[in-house]
Amino acid sequence: MTDWETRAREHANDVNARIPEKWVIQGKIPTADEQRDVTGYIRQFLTAREIRITETEAIDIVANIASGTWKAKEVTEAFCHRAALAHQLVHCLHEIFFAAAISDAEKLDDYFERxxxxxxxxxxLPVSLKDQFHVRGVETTMGYVGWLGTFEGREGTGKEKVFESEMARELRNLGAVFYIKTSVPQTLVSGETFNNFIGYTNNPKNRHLSAGGSSGGEGALIALKGSPVGFGTDIAGSIRMPASANGIYGLKPSAYRLPYEGVATSLDGQNTIQSSIGPLAPCVGAMRLLLKNVLASKPWLYDPQVVELPYRDELEQCTRDLAKRRLVFGILDHDGVVTPHPPVARAMGLIRSAIEDLGHGVLEWKPPAHSRAVGILVNSLLYDGGQDVHKNFRLSGERIFPQITGLYGETPSDKQQNATDIAANNVLKREYQKEYLDYWNGTAEITGTGRPVDAWILPAAPFTAARPGRYDWYGYTAVTNVLDYTTAVVPVTTANKDIDLKNETYTALNDWDRKVWESYDAEIYDGAPVAVQIVGRRFEEEKILVLAEVLDEALGRANS
Amino acid sequence: MTDWETRAREHANDVNARIPEKWVIQGKIPTADEQRDVTGYIRQFLTAREIRITETEAIDIVANIASGTWKAKEVTEAFCHRAALAHQLVHCLHEIFFAAAISDAEKLDDYFERxxxxxxxxxxLPVSLKDQFHVRGVETTMGYVGWLGTFEGREGTGKEKVFESEMARELRNLGAVFYIKTSVPQTLVSGETFNNFIGYTNNPKNRHLSAGGSSGGEGALIALKGSPVGFGTDIAGSIRMPASANGIYGLKPSAYRLPYEGVATSLDGQNTIQSSIGPLAPCVGAMRLLLKNVLASKPWLYDPQVVELPYRDELEQCTRDLAKRRLVFGILDHDGVVTPHPPVARAMGLIRSAIEDLGHGVLEWKPPAHSRAVGILVNSLLYDGGQDVHKNFRLSGERIFPQITGLYGETPSDKQQNATDIAANNVLKREYQKEYLDYWNGTAEITGTGRPVDAWILPAAPFTAARPGRYDWYGYTAVTNVLDYTTAVVPVTTANKDIDLKNETYTALNDWDRKVWESYDAEIYDGAPVAVQIVGRRFEEEKILVLAEVLDEALGRANS
Known part of the structure; x- marks a missing residue:
């Protein structure tokens, strides 16, 4: 075994050894063919009480603890147990620190008692964090073997296993309990989750498929109810791809609404397109709970990049009032580049009808070409020719997965972009944003409400969850990173092999479209979650969460 | 004469020809030696009525027009006359369009009458704009001869003399009247104002000195009361240097508070340090009037970069309430690099005593070294090795002033910075901002108010107005561009040759310090305005305008 293999294996073993023996699944874990969906399967290993706790919404968990009905320790233990099971089923954790979590929970119980x-x-409240966040006591590898024992690849900083990201600090102050960190793809730059520690994070609803990425561990863990709410990051869809793939909710706020301070990342200092932090959860209410309380911590006093925008109850209320009257949604079924798979097309039809049935309006969304946004974003990710990611690979010499070499090669490119190139891309971005804004404003002429469309809806991806190695088109999510628009993922349905039939005679529009079309297989995708995205303007997080609930209502689910 | 000289001369002649014959100053204009200060001198060419109108504050001008007491036309004509005189005295205008302005004013009067x-x-309300703003009917040269007849150097865009910047559109909608555009240095990247059209913009309070830059025309015009309020831009001090040099007020908001959309600039797409737009005026009230009303136009709906932050009356009121109790100000007398000239040091002492006399507190401000910020900013301006500015010079082959070749050379450098370099500088900036924020938060321990210091104060520059060719240190302003902090300039006093004596035995700290020290001459600087800056956190414009009034009160001037 090579040195990096040994190090990766040893760390993974060390992490797995922190699962108490009593929580280790005995016997062979069924294959994906034997047990495609493990979201129900996992329950057999839990007590009724553990199931009840872990299937309770975050708002009710904190209410039960605050009323003294539940203890923090019991809640933490239940989520630790379920997370340990989830990891054994789909490989969704990078770090496990149950003992510290239970000790933290005991202190909270003591405080409450006193x-x-x-x-x-x-x-x-147990809160899961993607392995970009620094939490004391454990590694932050971000999927790089070479980061073990270092602080973001640097040795001797004194921050190793001591420093905590600003968001972690604020969440702890609010009473949250940390217990695990979730898996990410090496480099973060992928819609799947894989690395030399955990291998591959599978989709718990359909283990033939990917859990998405880069917040893939979050998506899988939350879908398995191993966490009531967690945080991911998103520069091209990394919150939304795992949310949609796993049938849960996700919110990509505008950049700098929530604090990124002290969070590890790739391509740090690339500031054309900003990654943003946001929640993933099984319900909208949990996302609001976290958003609202983190903002109440005034993160702008601790993160110089966060804009001073407190949670605006009036924006939430105003949206609720409008929703009682008539809303108008833009609908974009196709981004002009890649045709969505049959289950996704069907989900778009379902959401359109559901909105109309509620008495709201829809109109065709015909904005400036989304392909332009994709070009701007891809260009931004390639500014340095892969220097940053390869620097981190070189620390260990580890294996680079093909999903990464596809973008960054086996070695970095000698050709970096220069200041003139980068400035030109920044101008293209601003011009695109301006055209888009003007287009949106212009819809006031046709909505009949006197307002421009209230939000617009598009597929979360052209596929449901992707097949391993085949996450071939990021355009549906990437566009709102370029625009910096608030975007939420709302689950709609699941793929059904009996009705979502492949169009075998389809003529592809282009090479991307051909690849995506070829990847569809009704049998393989059967049972995979399908979601849509709902998009608001910049910094409209309060509004978009309400509109996500409107879509929920339209789809017949109770508001949380 | 070379081609560029001919074109520059012809355009300047064409602009000057738009001054009505009756407004042309007859006979020889006195030299600076004969008439150093022309701010009073200018009055002899005006009627009593014109003097009364042009020396009225913006708030009262709009009140008088709104009550029907004054006509918009009469007000516009008075400012046109005074601006024409100002230009003849100090060369502060790039564009003159009095006929269009008077016609616009007549339409406003008609509307009001009807x-x-x-x-x-x-x-x-007449509003002056720096010649970066596009206003229909006239050129935007930004001091480049090669931009004549083009749109920002590009031919055939169809936007020439038709397109208006977003800010101009909003101001017009609010009822403002445009009548001139003010001078800037070629490239904008200077603390003085010079180009091949107007030569040099002199300081009207002391014509031996510079009017500052890059919004030098604004500073000079407003000091001569040829405009009641105007807009400049600021990436290293370009609002604040002319405000302080000319004895007026200026506000550099945080970037993206006010709309930059459709405004010409240099180094477009450099996005490490963002230029921001803000007002210059003879009083704080005029700045608030403009800020408040532009924000009421919801610029975030039209400029994708503007943050959705309406004018916050509650922040203004809360600051007023605090000011009735006890405030604590940080005081930074010296930035650790360049020692301020004697009049500036005296002004800092005056403001410190005045604050203490009002019963507020002061403490020494000892933040992370400002020299780090200067390094980050200068680095940002040099990313492209001068490619952008030289591309614009090459359009005409015009003469490049030594202030510009000092930074960008006679020709562009072949060495541009690459993506890795730029990303590293972006990270340095964020780390600096974070350290500064933590330092500021930490002062809560020592203020005695339970709050961190409410704002901090530093010199506007190490000199009063600079001597031509000797604007050698930008550190006092540049630091808050790197920090993106709200910063206002408040005039304090004027240089006095009898008390502001040169320390002839001073030992310079470094080369910058030596240059600045050598440039001091009590005789030459006599009568030049001296100002301080007051600095708030990011997006605290409402608060900083109130605190500027508190300083005014401390200095014994009435609040406006």
Missing amino acids: TGQTVGPLHG | TGQTVGPLHG
């Missing part, structure tokens, strides 16, 4: 008060509005 | 209403809260 004072009759909670430490904050998230008192006792 | 409806009894104003078109908006700035109905009939």
